[in-house]
Amino acid sequence: MSFPKDIEIAQNANMLHIRDIAKKIEINQEDLEYYGKYKAKIPLSYINEEKIKQSKLILVTAINPTPAGEGKTTVSVGLNDGLNKIGKKSIVVIREPSLGPVFGIKGGAAGGGYAQVIPMVDINLHFTGDFSAIEKANNLLSALIDNNLQNKHHNLNIDPKTIVWKRVMDMNDRSLRSIIIGVGGSPNGVMREEGFNITPASEVMAILCLSKDFEDLKIRLGNIFVGFTHDKKPIFARDLKAEGAMAILLRDAIKPNLVQTLENNPAIIHGGPFANIAQGTNTILATKMGMSLADFVVTEAGFGADLGAEKFMHIKCHYGKLKPDAYVIVATVRALRYHGGAKKGEYENPGIHFLEKGIENLKKHIENAFKFGLKPIVAINHFATDSEAEISFIKETCASLGVRAVVADEFTQGGNGMIELAEAVVNGIEIYPNHFQPLYNVLDTVENKIRKIATEVYGATDVVYSVKAKNQLKNIYELGFDKWPICMAKTQKSLSDVETKIGRPIDFKVTVREFEFAAGAGFIIPILGDMMRMPGLPSVPAAEAMSIDKNGVITGLS
Amino acid sequence: MSFPKDIEIAQNANMLHIRDIAKKIEINQEDLEYYGKYKAKIPLSYINEEKIKQSKLILVTAINPTPAGEGKTTVSVGLNDGLNKIGKKSIVVIREPSLGPVFGIKGGAAGGGYAQVIPMVDINLHFTGDFSAIEKANNLLSALIDNNLQNKHHNLNIDPKTIVWKRVMDMNDRSLRSIIIGVGGSPNGVMREEGFNITPASEVMAILCLSKDFEDLKIRLGNIFVGFTHDKKPIFARDLKAEGAMAILLRDAIKPNLVQTLENNPAIIHGGPFANIAQGTNTILATKMGMSLADFVVTEAGFGADLGAEKFMHIKCHYGKLKPDAYVIVATVRALRYHGGAKKGEYENPGIHFLEKGIENLKKHIENAFKFGLKPIVAINHFATDSEAEISFIKETCASLGVRAVVADEFTQGGNGMIELAEAVVNGIEIYPNHFQPLYNVLDTVENKIRKIATEVYGATDVVYSVKAKNQLKNIYELGFDKWPICMAKTQKSLSDVETKIGRPIDFKVTVREFEFAAGAGFIIPILGDMMRMPGLPSVPAAEAMSIDKNGVITGLS
Secondary structure: OOOOOHHHHHHOOOOOOHHHHHHHOOOOHHHOEEEOOOOEEOOHHHOOHHHHHHOEEEEEEEOOOOOOOOOHHHHHHHHHHHHHHOOOOEEEEEOOOOHHHHHOOOOOOOEEOOEEEEOHHHHHOOOOOHHHHHHHHHHHHHHHHHHHHHOOOOOOOEOHHHOOOOEEOOOOOHHHOOEEEOOOOHHHOOOEEEOEEOHHHOHHHHHHHHOOOHHHHHHHHHOOEEEEEOOOOEEEHHHHOOHHHHHHHOOOOOOOEEEEEOOOOEEEEOOOOOOOOOOOEOOHHHHHHHHHHOOEEEEEEOOOHHHHHHHHHHHHHHHHOOOOOEEEEEEOHHHHHHHOOOOOOOOOOOOHHHHHHHHHHHHHHHHHHHHOOOOEEEEEEOOOOOOHHHHHHHHHHHHHOOOEEEEEOHHHHHHHHHHHHHHHHHHHHHHOOOOOOOOOOOOOOHHHHHHHHHHHHHOOOEEEEOHHHHHHHHHHHHOOOOOOOEOOEOOOOOOOOOOOOOOOOOOOEEEEOEEEEEOOOOEEEEEOOOOOOOOOOOOOOHHHHOEEOOOOOEEOOO | OOOOOHHHHHHOOOOOOHHHHHHHOOOOOOOOEEEOOOOEEOOHHHOOHHHHHHOEEEEEEEOOOOOOOOOHHHHHHHHHHHHHHOOOOEEEEEOOOOHHHHHOOOOOOOEEOOEEEEOHHHHHOOOOOHHHHHHHHHHHHHHHHHHHHHOOOOOOOEOHHHOOOOEEOOOOOHHHOOEEEOOOOHHHOOOEEEOEEOHHHOHHHHHHHHOOOHHHHHHHHHOOEEEEEOOOOEEEHHHHOOHHHHHHHOOOOOOOEEEEEOOOOEEEEOOOOOOOOOOOEOOHHHHHHHHHHOOEEEEEEOOOHHHHHHHHHHHHHHHHOOOOOEEEEEEOHHHHHHHOOOOOOOOOOOOHHHHHHHHHHHHHHHHHHHHOOOOEEEEEEOOOOOOHHHHHHHHHHHHHOOOEEEEEOHHHHHHHHHHHHHHHHHHHHHHOOOOOOOOOOOOOOHHHHHHHHHHHHHOOOEEEEOHHHHHHHHHHHHOOOOOOOEOOEOOOOOOOOOOOOOOOOOOOEEEEOEEEEEOOOOEEEEEOOOOOOOOOOOOOOHHHHOEEOOOOOEEOOO
């Protein structure tokens, strides 16, 4: 008998009514805003700063992503089930998936195997409408900008060539990457270059995820930078009086969503910013909501620790006044073989010689955790092809660094496969004092902040700036936008800025090709390579194989 | 004290939990799919063909729209409250509003004054996500089309120049009307002309509203016509294997939404196709759901009776196997003054001389109702500036045609102001046998069907076809698409195809400039003028004045 598909496991789950999940974490069922029987929004009034101080925050991150797969989300979901299994009150708090990959190739993002959040189909489709609301708020600002250009009177004198604000759509649609709008003469607006990003790449998404309350959301929306006037004055969303209407559209989206795991433990899923040009982690409000309702919160950050965890520490922790109490690095034997040079056809099979080399990637991420004042735990996400020798090798290497490595078997065993990891995490939190500290001071110069990340986290020897980047940096200082955290835009595949440099690259410099900034979200984006903000569909899109019968049973969704 | 704003009335309403509204119409509260406390989706299993046969369908339509306002929605909502007030079990079934006008100029579409459906803010914003789901399904097909063009292998040989399928966005955004996509070279797709329509203009919307069940929806989605191959073969959505994934996206959107009126009577709001290039009325499933749950259903059709009611009879009744039992024509004294030539500044004040001329518009719509075998009732939607003499004149004129005219005072009085109209409607249904018949046989030639509408409904002497239209007509016959109902695309402002010809134009011909067809929805669209499918924002958009405070209280939304 073959292992069942994710959707089959999800469809056969014994789901509890969401009011029964809410009861476990002491939410009054009348306070919930239901979206059907299995999804609900939690009012922000449940956020409790006193409880947050008592709650322990567990960050799940990973080695650099490989085609062999790591499984941060399954480990996060499984660890939460494991913690509940050993009697701890724990909530997993993760991101909402984008529709783009669902119809493209990657599939959804609700975990997998026996470590999933459910209702899987709902979560992977419209869920509670948050992405659509973000899309509408983003595109309302776009419509107001173009309408302002069109107005003969009552206009802001915006120079169309300087507009950096783009429309978004939650779809893999390469044809919208670069477009010309306003074609067809005067009634159709002012002709200009434009493009669509995918919705998770919207700054509105980043803002929603960093806002500490509704007032803060409005202020941040108003601070979105749009472009310059013909006489070089900066124009913000507030100049277009856009933030009120945008905030109205986000009235419900700002509230965290409650669902459950396959083992009927509470899960909060909220927000889903890209991890390349944004912070790549769920909303601050969702994390704080989880911490208000449980003693432990398991959360994750996108891509490898060099991107996701670094941004978690420097952006999310900064704005949310949070600090992680535990730090789990997910690795797989397969991925470490890949980092040691194993190609497709090789990394699926035991190969200790590959692993011995590839483990350098894991070692660097372990070292980095210590730099943040955190003692990491390594989760070896188990595959059937892992050999005993390889697992022992990882454990021994970690032990030599003073770090515990534990096999995580959530995919086939659910919470039962995660008891050892759960106990190790709880034990670690009890034993080791929390010495969390950021690597840079946010008030330092932009160059110094970037240097810290590049040298300390990536292991680079130096940072090089293009002429373009130097000019844009001047702009950032002139606009007074230099006192923000850094949000690096870099390949996730390598510790360096060159995606082919797997393992642990040494003796390299990174190059800042250009700068962007998110004035509403509040971060500076040094761009170290080409960033994909609107993916395309593959030649055979997943959508083609999807079907739904008259009873609503869906097939082909993963 | 001035009359309160719509939003103030709505925010001060005494709303019941939606489960209590459901109880009134015998829906088990466990069967509801809640969207918060005041909105819910009703499962399609509640549709009951036997009950539908017993239920009475009341169609609310109007004279030709004018800037002076008619108020079909307020009359519909108020009539439902009136029917409930006189002890009848009645549901009002209407369309969902589009976000475009909400942020533009017109405001939402949830009624007004003391005749509103609530929660007004929710209904006017994302509601239960139906519009977003339709938008996504539409745009997924677009992404699949452009992805197919991009594929070197595994492609359908589609000729980009022939693609008629457009993307949609629920926004007033003129800059997206006409655009060039795929700019920037090979990785960004195939460059071609494209445009965005507003979401209610999507054929997916029309399809959702005409589908009789989920299977029918899938078939219709598959039948959407996309364009031709380079060797002139038609390509449909099913050729791109798009219909399964599109249907998955519409899994929840197909279920009717239950809300309430200000007087806590049940209201179903579902679907919102444009009334110019589509059928302009709520879903067949919502109407049938209402009829399954109540003895009376009040529903409406967009624009004047020449467009909305005609399409209701020939498209919705055809596909839904429905027939109206009562026919209410809404008129206002103000609008009839306008049809008599009163300009702004004149139509707001008593002016019987204008009215004497303008009433010809109403008379024509009354005559048309008789042609469909229906005995109409006229609702004089009351304004404070109506004079007794004018109201008497309308009543007498109607009486001379054998028709009753009743003052409707729902705006300031709610259901109490609608008791006379409610009694007149019930009385009419009891007294007069239902002789409903369509004006044309759907199997007749396209030209004959168009001629029937133009001569019988509009009062035209003849139909003229442009050369382009003649060629396209040939195409329609060749494709075998001629046996569908006609969905006229014509100005709503006049009975003719020239918007300045108000009142009752005579001695005119109408010109079919071109043809389109909706192969999935199943209708032929003769285009008699310029159709607006993507509105623009005004120079001061309503969005600018909108605000929301930290307690979520919204101002500036209407």
